[in-house]
Amino acid sequence: xxxxxxxxxxxxxxxxxxxxxxxxxxxxxxxxxxxxxxxxxxxxxxxxxxxxxxxx
Numbered sequence: 705x706x707x708x709x710x711x712x713x714x715x716x717x718x719x720x721x722x723x724x725x726x727x728x729x730x731x732x733x734x735x736x737x738x739x740x741x742x743x744x745x746x747x748x749x750x751x752x753x754x755x756x757x758x759x760x
Contacts, residue, residue: 708725708753709725709727709750710723710724710725710750710751710752710753711723711724711725711726711727711729711730711748711749711750711751712724712730712748712749712751712758713730713733713734713737713746713747713748713749714746714747714749714758715734715737715744715745715746716741716744716745716746717745719758723751723753724748727748730748731748734746734747734748
C-alpha cells in the first residue's frame with residue numbers, strides 16, 4: 705500500500721506535532737517560526753505516517 709509523503713518540522717531540537725503533506729507548506733511554516741524567534745534553528749524532515757516516526 706502506497707502512502708503519501710508527509711513532513712514534520714524539528715525546531716530547536718524539538719519535534720513539533722504538526723504533520724504537513726507538502727514540503728513547501730512545511731518549509732513556509734518553518735520560515736515563519738525562524739523569523740519570529742531569535743537564535744533559532746529548524747529543519748523539515750520526512751515523516752512515516754504508518755509507523756509514526758521521523759525518517760532521518
